[in-house]
Amino acid sequence: MTRTALTWLRVVFPPVGIVGLMVVLCLGTRALELWVAHRLEIHEKFSLFAPFRVMLIGVASVAYGMYRVLVFHPLFRSGYRTWLAATPWTSAKPLPLGPIHLVPQDAVMLGLLFALVHEPGGVVEMPNGVVVHVTWLAPLCFLISYLLWLCTSFTVVGLAVPAYATAFGLGLVFRLSREPAWATGAAAIVYLVAWWGIRQSLARFLWRVPRFLDPVRSERQGSESRQPVLGWAFNALQPKPVGAGIRVRDALAVSLLVGWWAHSVVALIANEQEQREAVTTISGFVTAGCVLSRTVVYCLRHWPPISLWGRIQTLRWIIPGYDRVFVAPLCALAAGLILHWLVAHDRLPADIFGPAGIAVVLAITLGTGPTLQQWQLTGAHRIAPDYLNKANFIEL
Amino acid sequence: MIRLIDVVQHYGVRPVLKRINLEIRSGELTVILGPNGMGKTTLLATMAGVLTPQRGVVEIDGLRRRSSVEDELEIRKRVVYLPDHPWLPKNRTGREFLLAVGRLYEIEENRLIDRAERLLHLFDLGREADWPIRSYSNGQQKKVAVGAALITEAPILLLDEPFSGGLDPAGILVLKRVLRRLATEKGATVVMTTPVPELIEELADRIVVLQHGEVLAHDTPEALRQRTQCPGPLASALEKLIHPQTLANVERFFHEDAT
Numbered sequence: 001m002t003r004t005a006l007t008w009l010r011v012v013f014p015p016v017g018i019v020g021l022m023v024v025l026c027l028g029t030r031a032l033e034l035w036v037a038h039r040l041e042i043h044e045k046f047s048l049f050a051p052f053r054v055m056l057i058g059v060a061s062v063a064y065g066m067y068r069v070l071v072f073h074p075l076f077r078s079g080y081r082t083w084l085a086a087t088p089w090t091s092a093k094p095l096p097l098g099p100i101h102l103v104p105q106d107a108v109m110l111g112l113l114f115a116l117v118h119e120p121g122g123v124v125e126m127p128n129g130v131v132v133h134v135t136w137l138a139p140l141c142f143l144i145s146y147l148l149w150l151c152t153s154f155t156v157v158g159l160a161v162p163a164y165a166t167a168f169g170l171g172l173v174f175r176l177s178r179e180p181a182w183a184t185g186a187a188a189i190v191y192l193v194a195w196w197g198i199r200q201s202l203a204r205f206l207w208r209v210p211r212f213l214d215p216v217r218s219e220r221q222g223s224e225s226r227q228p229v230l231g232w233a234f235n236a237l238q239p240k241p242v243g244a245g246i247r248v249r250d251a252l253a254v255s256l257l258v259g260w261w262a263h264s265v266v267a268l269i270a271n272e273q274e275q276r277e278a279v280t281t282i283s284g285f286v287t288a289g290c291v292l293s294r295t296v297v298y299c300l301r302h303w304p305p306i307s308l309w310g311r312i313q314t315l316r317w318i319i320p321g322y323d324r325v326f327v328a329p330l331c332a333l334a335a336g337l338i339l340h341w342l343v344a345h346d347r348l349p350a351d352i353f354g355p356a357g358i359a360v361v362l363a364i365t366l367g368t369g370p371t372l373q374q375w376q377l378t379g380a381h382r383i384a385p386d387y388l389n390k391a392n393f394i395e396l
Numbered sequence: 397m398i399r400l401i402d403v404v405q406h407y408g409v410r411p412v413l414k415r416i417n418l419e420i421r422s423g424e425l426t427v428i429l430g431p432n433g434m435g436k437t438t439l440l441a442t443m444a445g446v447l448t449p450q451r452g453v454v455e456i457d458g459l460r461r462r463s464s465v466e467d468e469l470e471i472r473k474r475v476v477y478l479p480d481h482p483w484l485p486k487n488r489t490g491r492e493f494l495l496a497v498g499r500l501y502e503i504e505e506n507r508l509i510d511r512a513e514r515l516l517h518l519f520d521l522g523r524e525a526d527w528p529i530r531s532y533s534n535g536q537q538k539k540v541a542v543g544a545a546l547i548t549e550a551p552i553l554l555l556d557e558p559f560s561g562g563l564d565p566a567g568i569l570v571l572k573r574v575l576r577r578l579a580t581e582k583g584a585t586v587v588m589t590t591p592v593p594e595l596i597e598e599l600a601d602r603i604v605v606l607q608h609g610e611v612l613a614h615d616t617p618e619a620l621r622q623r624t625q626c627p628g629p630l631a632s633a634l635e636k637l638i639h640p641q642t643l644a645n646v647e648r649f650f651h652e653d654a655t
Contacts, residue, residue, distance in 0.1 A: 231485055237445060382447050394530060395481050
């Protein structure tokens, strides 16, 4: 009977040593508390080490969420993936090393974590004054971590809908995290989307995995790929499409997602003034980063066709074929500055329009034309060698 | 075919190319000739797509440069450009470099490996093929750069001063013969620049003479001889065409000496 229970439990159970250490630490601190309370004859609630247990169980829950994806998903284990590819396994069959989706054994593990951190009254005040609802601590931390790694897996295998849906759902979980019960409920609903995503991603096995997930290819090509093989002018004039960039729909989705996450995080700040300061600081950095990075990416190796002095002398102050590259950064800068000013001067609610401004700036930066490929192939520029990389080349 | 229509190019205020109209036919070996600073490199870079002309258009086989993504990619498949100062990856071997360039142009792998081997032997680099390029002499580096342009099998070769950069006599001989045969036997269009007229006597189908950013002449060597009334070596005809004032100054110097 015990053996059967253990066999059932071991399907997804983490290494016993780590779980045992956690149990010993939690029970040990509780025993110490009891002993101290007994010696000092304290009769009311005495939980000196409760914040430590909260942190320990919080970290353990996050680690368990990570473990459930990284260890059981063949995408993240190249050996498992390679072996699986050589077997007659299909997505209709269970995964041989254990399921990725949640199973009753997970409830047992979360129950254990809950029991270890439980306090009478259900709340613990941390040293920094934050009140933690320990009842929801383990499931919420676990689900956030688990869903985040699943979202990563969907992104890697190219499942846009489950990836975006999970990512937006995680924003909602953060948004509701002041009400842990609601947040856990939202995470459970997001899990339903993620479950569908897991089915979809397993159905797509074998995946085209990126090099960093393929140690064999990475080792074989790693040292080589770090060394550039083409020089001027073969690299600049190569006949293969270069840097296609991001699609408009992805640009919009990513912008909305970042704005939504920014809103979810900012909404957690209770003080309005602090909220405003946080929003203006973040949006300032995002705007500056977007404008600079877009300009550098587009102009670093694609210079104006004539010098600034030539423009002034020939009265050709605007060269439409080249200067169109500055339209998007200037629009992003203008949008960022206007929204920044309106939020900073209390004209608009910070928690809504600050993140909206971030989304707008990102959408303009990522989604407006010309695309990088259009610019490289049809812009009225002068193509320059890659001077940043010159140390790797000999100039004849 | 390469067509330049009303091409004007300047980097600052001074025009480097002034309303250039030029048509280079397929299968011809054309040499752009002219003194230093007259726009040879700029003209070739404009054809290659490195520069956008301030006015006018460049067409390659009927496709206009930089008019659309598809056309530009199509043009790039047909054209290879070797600048006068190419950059070579110093930590790669000559063979690796040739193979990488060949793959860019989607040469079939087995043929590519074979062609790289043959090119390395053609330029007498068989022994150095698997050495890093940084260990090559200047002339050997130039040979690898030229080899990279040849491995692409592109039907249009734009070569900026391919004979300079320390090529030894054997290398010059090989390159002259190879370019000549590519044009004659494979129908390749070769456009190259050189400041030295002596090299092109036996090479050029047509010669473009550039002076002060304008096309002074675009004709066959024979027609240039007739035009300058110099039946002798082509170099003399070109000297008369490009440097009439210099020759007159020399004549005047000795004439005044005699009187």
